[in-house]
Every structure is written in C-alpha cells, then in structure tokens.
Amino acid sequence: MPHQDTPLVLERLLRLRDRREPLVAQIAEWVGSGIIEGRLQPGQDLNSVELSNRFETSRTPVREALMLLEQEGLVEMKARRRPRVASPSLQDIRDIYQVRRQLLAMLAGLLVERATEDELTELRGRVESMRDLADKEDVDAYFWSHVQLQERMTEIVGNTTLKQILDSLALRTLMLRHLSLTRTGRLAYSVDDQERLIQAYEERDGELASALIAGATVRALRAVEEQLEQDTARTRPPGRAKRGRTS
Amino acid sequence: MPHQDTPLVLERLLRLRDRREPLVAQIAEWVGSGIIEGRLQPGQDLNSVELSNRFETSRTPVREALMLLEQEGLVEMKARRRPRVASPSLQDIRDIYQVRRQLLAMLAGLLVERATEDELTELRGRVESMRDLADKEDVDAYFWSHVQLQERMTEIVGNTTLKQILDSLALRTLMLRHLSLTRTGRLAYSVDDQERLIQAYEERDGELASALIAGATVRALRAVEEQLEQDTARTRPPGRAKRGRTS
DNA sequence: GCGTACGCTAGTGTCGACACTGTCAAGACG
DNA sequence: CGTCTTGACAGTGTCGACACTAGCGTACGC
Numbered sequence: 001m002p003h004q005d006t007p008l009v010l011e012r013l014l015r016l017r018d019r020r021e022p023l024v025a026q027i028a029e030w031v032g033s034g035i036i037e038g039r040l041q042p043g044q045d046l047n048s049v050e051l052s053n054r055f056e057t058s059r060t061p062v063r064e065a066l067m068l069l070e071q072e073g074l075v076e077m078k079a080r081r082r083p084r085v086a087s088p089s090l091q092d093i094r095d096i097y098q099v100r101r102q103l104l105a106m107l108a109g110l111l112v113e114r115a116t117e118d119e120l121t122e123l124r125g126r127v128e129s130m131r132d133l134a135d136k137e138d139v140d141a142y143f144w145s146h147v148q149l150q151e152r153m154t155e156i157v158g159n160t161t162l163k164q165i166l167d168s169l170a171l172r173t174l175m176l177r178h179l180s181l182t183r184t185g186r187l188a189y190s191v192d193d194q195e196r197l198i199q200a201y202e203e204r205d206g207e208l209a210s211a212l213i214a215g216a217t218v219r220a221l222r223a224v225e226e227q228l229e230q231d232t233a234r235t236r237p238p239g240r241a242k243r244g245r246t247s
Numbered sequence: 248m249p250h251q252d253t254p255l256v257l258e259r260l261l262r263l264r265d266r267r268e269p270l271v272a273q274i275a276e277w278v279g280s281g282i283i284e285g286r287l288q289p290g291q292d293l294n295s296v297e298l299s300n301r302f303e304t305s306r307t308p309v310r311e312a313l314m315l316l317e318q319e320g321l322v323e324m325k326a327r328r329r330p331r332v333a334s335p336s337l338q339d340i341r342d343i344y345q346v347r348r349q350l351l352a353m354l355a356g357l358l359v360e361r362a363t364e365d366e367l368t369e370l371r372g373r374v375e376s377m378r379d380l381a382d383k384e385d386v387d388a389y390f391w392s393h394v395q396l397q398e399r400m401t402e403i404v405g406n407t408t409l410k411q412i413l414d415s416l417a418l419r420t421l422m423l424r425h426l427s428l429t430r431t432g433r434l435a436y437s438v439d440d441q442e443r444l445i446q447a448y449e450e451r452d453g454e455l456a457s458a459l460i461a462g463a464t465v466r467a468l469r470a471v472e473e474q475l476e477q478d479t480a481r482t483r484p485p486g487r488a489k490r491g492r493t494s
Numbered sequence: 495g496c497g498t499a500c501g502c503t504a505g506t507g508t509c510g511a512c513a514c515t516g517t518c519a520a521g522a523c524g
Numbered sequence: 525c526g527t528c529t530t531g532a533c534a535g536t537g538t539c540g541a542c543a544c545t546a547g548c549g550t551a552c553g554c
Contacts, residue, residue: 021326021537049505058539059506060307064314071318079268080506080545095408102353103346159342165412268507296535305509306536327515327536 005144006033012151013167014068027055027065035074035085036174042087046075073172086175093176093224100169101217103162108209110157111201119156120202126152127194134187142187143177149194173220179227186223190216252391253280259398260414261315274302274312282321282332283421289334293322320419333422340423340471347416348464350409355456357404358448366403367449373399374441381434389434390424396441420467426474433470437463 007029011017014032016025031051034040051062066083069075077083088096115123126149133142147170154163173180180186193216200209254276258264261279263272278298281287298309313330316322324330335343362370373396380389394417401410420427427433440463447456 018325023538047505060538063507064537067311067314078265082505082546092407095406098406099350099353099408099412102349106346106349159345160339161342161346161416165346169408270508294535307508310537311507329516329535 005148006037009144009147009151010036013147013171014072015164015167016068020064020068021061023055023057023061024064024068027051027057027062028068030055031065032069032072032074032171035069036171036177038178040085042085042175044085046083046085048083072168074175088172090225090228093228094221096169096172097217097221097224100166100173101214103166103169104213104217105210107153107157107162107166108197108201108213109206110159110162111153112204112206112209114158115156115201120198123149123152123156123201124198127191127198130194131191134191137187139182139187142190143174146190147174176224179231180220180223183223183227189219193219252395253284256391256394256398257283260394260418261319262411262414263315267311267315268308270302270304270308271311271315274298274304274309275315277302278312279316279319279321279418282316283418283424285425287332289332289422291332293330293332295330319415321422335419335423337472337475340475341468343416343419344464344468344471347413347420348461350413350416351460351464352457354400354404354409354413355444355448355460356453357406357409358400359451359453359456361405362403362448367445370396370399370403370448371445374438374445377441378438381438384434386424386429386434389437390421393437394421423471426478427467427470430470430474436466440466 010029010032011025014025014028016028020028031040031046040046046066048059048062048066052059055062066075066077070077070083073088074086075083076086126145130142130145130149133145150166150170151163154166157163193212197209197212197216200206200212257276257279258272261272261275263275267275278287278293287293293313295306295309295313298313299306302309313322313324317324317330320335321333322330323333373392377389377392377396380392397413397417398410401413404410440459444456444459444463447453447459
C-alpha cells in the first residue's frame with residue numbers, strides 16, 4: 001500500500017528533475033520505490049533485459065537508472081555480473097546510522113542558528129500533522145512525512161552538500177523502514193522525539209537538539225536490529241538462508 | 248607534473264576495481280585526474296564524441312565514466328546538455344568544507360577509540376614522511392600522501408559509509424588543491440596540524456583531536472577562499488566573467 | 495557417490511546508426 | 525543599428541545487434 005506521494009518524493013531525493021531524461025527517471029522511480037516498498041527483495045536479481053521489456057525500451061536507459069540507484073546504495077553492481085537489490089549487512093546498517101546520527105546532529109545545530117521563527121512554526125505544523133498520522137497508525141504516510149520533514153530542514157539550513165548526503169542516507173535507511181517503524185509503538189516514540197526536538201529548536205538549544213537527535217537515531221537503529229534478529233530467527237531455521245553456506 | 252600514484256589512488260577513490268570495466272575505469276581516471284590536475288578547467292565542455300575518439304571507443308563507456316564522475320561532484324550533467332567540468336560556487340565550497348569538518352572530527356573520535364598502538368605508529372610514520380615532502384615543497388607528492396593518509400585512517404576506523412563519503416568529499420576538495428596547498432607556507436602549516444593530530448591520537452584525547460581537525464579544516468578553507476579572491480581579482484577586470492551578471 | 499570438466503544459455507558490455515534537441519550564426523525585420 | 529527568426533550543425537539520448545562471459549546443468553572420471 002504505497003503512499004501516493006512516493007514517486008514525487010523519490011524524484012526529488014534522486015534529483016531526477018532536469019538531471020535525467022524522463023525515461024530514465026521513470027525506471028529509476030519504479031525500481032527505487034519497489035526496493036523501498038519491499039516489492040523487490042534484498043539480493044534479488046535486477047535483470048536489465050526483463051526491465052527493458054517491462055518498460056518497452058532498450059537496455060541503455062535501464063542501465064543508467066540502475067547506476068543512479070547504485071550510487072544511492074539501493075542497488076549493487078559488479079562488472080559483468082547481474083545487478084542486485086542491495087542487501088546491506090548488519091555492520092553496514094550500523095555504519096550508516098552512525099554517520100547519519102552525526103550529520104543529523106550537525107543539521108540540528110545549524111537549524112538552531114539559522115532557522116527563522118516562521119520556519120520553526122512551519123516545522124512544528126508538520127510534526128503536528130505527523131502526530132495525527134502516528135495516531136492513525138498510517139505507517140507509510142508517516143514515513144514519507146518524516147522524509148519530507150528532513151528534506152525541509154536541510155532546505156532551511158541551505159547546505160546543499162549536507163542535503164545530498166542526508167538524502168542518500170535517508171534512502172538507504174528507507175529500505176529498512178518496514179524493519180523499524182512497523183514495530184508497534186515505534187511510531188509514537190518517533191513522534192515524541194520529533195516534538196521534543198522542535199521544542200529544543202524553538203528554545204535555540206543546539207546542544208539539547210543534537211543530544212535528542214543522537215538518542216533518537218540510536219533508538220531507531222536498535223529497533224532495526226531487533227527486527228532483523230527476529231527476521232533471521234524466523235527464516236533461518238527452515239533453512240532458507242539467502243547466501244552463505246549452511247554447513 | 249602529476250604525481251605518479253595519481254591513477255592508482257584515483258582508482259581506489261572512485262572504487263573502480265571490479266565495479267566497472269577497465270575501459271570505463273581508464274576514461275574515468277583520465278578525465279578525473281585531468282580535472283584534479285587542472286588540465287581540464289572548471290566549466291569546460293566534456294564532449295562525449297571527442298572523448299570517444301580519443302579513447303577509440305563508442306560513446307557508451309564515455310557516458311558511463313562521466314556519470315561516475317558526476318556522482319563524485321567532479322562533473323556536472325544536465326539532460327540533453329553537454330557535460331561540463333564542475334565549477335563549484337564559493338558557497339558550495341564552504342558547504343563542502345563544513346560537512347567535511349564534521350565528518351573528520353567524527354573520524355578523529357573513532358580513531359582515538361579504535362586504533363591500536365601499532366596503527367598509530369604507522370600513521371605517525373606516514374606523517375613524518377609527509378614532513379619530508381613538505382620540506383622539499385613537493386606539493387603533488389604531499390597532496391597524494393595526504394589523501395592516502397586519510398584513506399588509511401578511514402580504513403582503520405572501518406566504517407565503510409564514512410569512508411565513501413569522505414573519499415567523495417576529498418575528491419571535491421582535491422580539485423581545489425592548487426588553490427590551497429600551493430600557497431607558500433601552507434604545506435608547513437598543514438604538516439604541523441597533522442603532527443599535533445597524531446599526538447592527540449596517541450594521547451587518546453578525542454576532544455582535542457576533533458578540535459584540531461576543525462581548526463585545520465577552517466584554515467584550509469580560508470586558504471582556498473583567499474586564493475579564490477586573488478584569482479577572480481586577477482581574471483575578472485579583463486572582462487572574462489564565466490557567467491552571472493556583472494550588473 | 496562425489497567432485498570435476500565441459501558446453502549451453504541467459505545476460506552483460508560495447509558498438510554504430512538514427513532521431514531529436516540545444517546552440518550558434520547569418521539573415522530578416524523593425 | 526539592435527532585436528528576432530530561421531536554419532544548419534554539433535552533440536545528446538535511444539535503439540537493436542553482436543561478441544563475450546558468468547552461471548548452471550550435464551556428463552564424465554574417479
């Protein structure tokens with residue numbers, strides 16, 4: 001049940017507008033959203049012939065779209081080998097969250113310095129509507145609002161390099177979202193974190209904001225880890241290991 | 248006078264090994280090193296036909312190589328327009344250094360936590376040989392040693408996400424290197440900074456290390472800014488403005 | 495029965511051709 | 525004399541074809 005804004009947000013996150021032909025953009029959006037929504041499983045082959053048939057194009061634009069997604073960490077490509085949906089290891093995931101924590105803390109600090117009062121009230125408005133979505137347990141809508149909130153914050157801060165990196169990291173974590181926010185109760189915790197954050201911004205307390213971000217990120221990672229353990233515990237015993245010898 | 252290790256380091260920074268065909272790698276290395284060494288000027292057109300002639304290939308691998316460099320911020324591509332060598336604005340440069348400062352501080356903190364004594368002595372050895380290069384005013388060799396030092400540090404820390412981002416940022420700053428380290432005296436300052444850093448690592452003082460990194464990065468940015476001002480002051484009056492209205 | 499060598503096939507990387515579009519210059523028009 | 529239109533050309537995006545290779549099943553040797 002993908003949220004209807006998915007393709008639009010993806011288009012922005014991948015910076016497709018004006019940077020790529022519509023054809024490439026279309027393919028990248030389809031594959032990218034497929035990975036994020038779980039329609040395409042980690043490790044699955046992304047046969048470029050099949051994709052070109054599906055979109056009734058040649059393989060050239062398909063290759064280009066896959067290369068785009070590779071750079072965002074959603075797809076793994078090795079020369080002469082079939083592209084696959086990325087399947088990050090637990091260590092990879094930890095690394096990503098660690099960097100993300102640092103950069104989000106940086107974002108918070110800059111936001112406290114630079115955001116106007118009007119911008120802060122706008123952010124508060126966003127968080128309040130996220131509270132509604134969390135109450136309705138509308139996971140998809142909540143998640144995309146979350147992404148858009150971060151997008152808006154990076155926009156306010158105005159550091160394009162930071163924005164691009166955070167967007168890329170957001171995409172990587174996005175493909176884990178069914179592992180984190182779907183856990184019951186996570187949504188409520190998450191929105192609580194956001195509210196506290198906004199308050200710290202309004203009080204212009206950069207230290208507090210950074211600390212809150214760090215805490216929230218750690219909790220998000222922990223949720224992902226727990227979910228991952230459950231998943232492997234559920235799928236491993238039957239012997240359906242994706243790869244690696246079962247010895 | 249490019250340093251002889253340039254292509255090898257570039258190959259690692261661009262993660263070309265096994266990820267791309269040798270043909271693509273070759274083109275990416277040539278163009279990438281050209282940009283870094285100043286053989287290709289910012290804003291210059293990167294005609295894919297001309298490049299394909301130069302390498303006696305079709306345009307397909309050329310396009311792929313250019314896309315690779317685009318993702319590293321060395322090349323700018325817009326759909327249906329000729330690819331150009333990136334010409335970052337002053338604001339872009341400031342943004343890059345700001346993010347880089349933050350991530351290098353993170354790197355320093357992790358290094359203090361995780362590096363073994365042996366690894367630290369290895370790093371010290373590298374810095375000492377950099378001191379020699381600085382004394383000889385061998386700017387190119389110094390610069391590539393600097394890059395390799397950072398590479399090694401990210402390797403020791405072992406966070407691949409952090410490594411990739413820092414590599415990418417290093418490439419972007421690399422194309423500004425003739426703007427920063429060529430300034431007389433900069434080399435000596437830079438190596439001083441590195442020595443103080445190593446000492447902080449050895450004393451396991453993460454706070455100090457982060458602070459030193461931040462200071463060093465700020466100084467590097469300032470050097471770039473001053474050089475940029477001189478350049479524009481020298482080239483603008485004749486009326487060779489690249490773009491933007493002179494009002 | 496187990497491991498290895500061989501051959502087939504699906505899929506990748508590269509190519510040259512073609513249609514379309516941005517770009518620049520010469521000419522038309524005021 | 526300056527501005528706008530027009531047209532040619534250069535360069536891009538896409539295509540279908542081809543050579544080559546990785547992956548896999550089969551047959552063979554042991």
